[in-house]
Amino acid sequence: MPPEPELDPMGLPVEVRRVQPYEATKTYMCPGCNRDIRPGEGHLVAVPIDAPDLRRHWHRGCWANRATRRPGRLR
Template identity: 35%
Template sequence: MPRSSSSRRANKWARPHRELGASLNSVPRAAEGPDGTWVVQQVRGSSSGKVYTCPGCLQDLPARMDHIVAWRSEEEFGFNTGVGARRHWHRACFRSRPPR
């Protein structure tokens, strides 16, 4: 039986982009470290089903875990850097990252 067009899920690529902090759970803050200044946001776990790769340990990081989203503030736009520069880190991996 064919499905009616009203029962189809909306295409996520056709939706407008969300603001950078829209799905994150804290206000971005600057964090100084031996490897420079980072913009950091704490993220509570969600049931989105996504899996990220932590740049610290290169292991899977399921979205259901609390974690950190961070990017370097020295990037071209700093606090306003786009989604492409964000990285999802395990909290321990971000805290123990080596200097540049």
């Protein structure tokens, strides 16, 4: 039996994947803090079960605290 999917901040089921530092080759914007995730920085990717093309890259800390913080603070 596969593991239960986690929920994103909107309550939608997502598969969470780890990206190791050596795999991170692009810059992404974290939706939890609106800051850059730079190349070479380990992070997580939340992939919606029903819409995999809408995946989002998150800092590990932002993902862990997603339930207790407001989405995306301004720069």
